[in-house]
Amino acid sequence: MSEVLGFAGVNVVRGRKRLLKDIDWQVNDGERWVVLGPNGAGKTTLMQIAATRMHPTSGLAGVLGEVLGAIDVFELRPRIGLSSAALANHIPGHETVLNVVVTASYGTTGRWREEYEQLDERRAFALLHDWGMSTMMNRTFASLSEGERKRVQIARALMTDPELLLLDEPGAGLDLAGREDLVRRLTELAADEDAPAIVLVTHHLEEVPPGFTHALLLREGGVVAAGPIAETLTEENLSAAFDVPLKVSSDAGRYTAVARVGA
Numbered sequence: 001m002s003e004v005l006g007f008a009g010v011n012v013v014r015g016r017k018r019l020l021k022d023i024d025w026q027v028n029d030g031e032r033w034v035v036l037g038p039n040g041a042g043k044t045t046l047m048q049i050a051a052t053r054m055h056p057t058s059g060l061a062g063v064l065g066e067v068l069g070a071i072d073v074f075e076l077r078p079r080i081g082l083s084s085a086a087l088a089n090h091i092p093g094h095e096t097v098l099n100v101v102v103t104a105s106y107g108t109t110g111r112w113r114e115e116y117e118q119l120d121e122r123r124a125f126a127l128l129h130d131w132g133m134s135t136m137m138n139r140t141f142a143s144l145s146e147g148e149r150k151r152v153q154i155a156r157a158l159m160t161d162p163e164l165l166l167l168d169e170p171g172a173g174l175d176l177a178g179r180e181d182l183v184r185r186l187t188e189l190a191a192d193e194d195a196p197a198i199v200l201v202t203h204h205l206e207e208v209p210p211g212f213t214h215a216l217l218l219r220e221g222g223v224v225a226a227g228p229i230a231e232t233l234t235e236e237n238l239s240a241a242f243d244v245p246l247k248v249s250s251d252a253g254r255y256t257a258v259a260r261v262g263a
C-alpha cells in the first residue's frame, strides 16, 4: 500500500499562535479518513498543507511521495482534488456549472488544450451526472442551492482524476435531506475501489459516511487520537476532542453524539 500523506512533526505557527502542533499522520492509498474537531482545531490548516497550499513552519509534510518544500507544488496539485469554502469563494458566480468542473483540468492539459477539450467536457458531464447535477450543467454557479453547489464542487475536485481527494466540510449549510444525500453519495464513493484516498473534514459525527476506514481527532492544533475508525471514534476520545462529556452511539456505520445530561 503506498503512502499518500506522511506528516512527521508538522507545526504551523502564525505570530505567537501554533495552528498545528507536532502532527504525525499517515494516509495510505485506499484509506478513507474523517478529520473531526471543534471550530479552530486546525482542520482547514491541515487540509491546506495536504493540498500543498501551505507549507509547515517546521516538520516534514510528505504528499504523494514528495516532500513539501523540495518540489514544485504546481506539479503535485493536479494530483489532488480539493473542495473547500475558500476555493468555492473564488468561483465566479456567472460561470456555468459545466465550466466550473471543466476548468479544473486547465492546469493539467496546458497547450494540448484544444485536442482535449471535448474529452474534458465529456468527463465533466459524466462527473456531473454521477453527482446528480447533469441536468443543471448550463445553469450559473450563483443560481444553485447550497447542496447543489457542494455536489458541483466535489465533481470539480474529481475532474483531474486525483490520487487524493480532500473535502473540507462538504456538508456545511445543507439541510437534513441534503446532508443525507451527501452521506449516501460519499458512502458510494468510499466503496469504489477506483476512488482516490479520501480525507473528509467535519465537526458533525452524523456526517461520517459508513465505510470510512480511519479517523483523526484534532483539538487546539494537536492530535487527540488517530487510527482505525471504530477504535478512534470512542466516547472518551470524542469527549476529549470537543471538551464536553459526550454520549456516542453508532448504528450500521452511522454515528451520533449528544452531550451527557448531568455530566
Ligand SMILES: Nc1ncnc2c1ncn2[C@@H]1O[C@H](COP(=O)(O)OP(=O)(O)OP(=O)(O)O)[C@@H](O)[C@H]1O
Residues within 6 Å of the ligand: 014, 015, 017, 019, 037, 038, 039, 040, 041, 042, 043, 044, 045, 046, 203
Ligand atoms: N494567519 C493566521 N494567523 C493567526 N491565526 C490564524 C491564521 N490562520 C488561521 N488562524 C487560526 O488558526 C486556528 C485554526 O484554524 P483552522 O481554520 O485550521 O480551524 P478549523 O479546525 O478548520 O476550524 P473550523 O471548524 O471553524 O473551520 C483558528 O483559531 C484560526 O483563527
Ligand SMILES: [Mg+2]
Residues within 6 Å of the ligand: 043, 044, 045, 168
Ligand atoms: Mg475549517
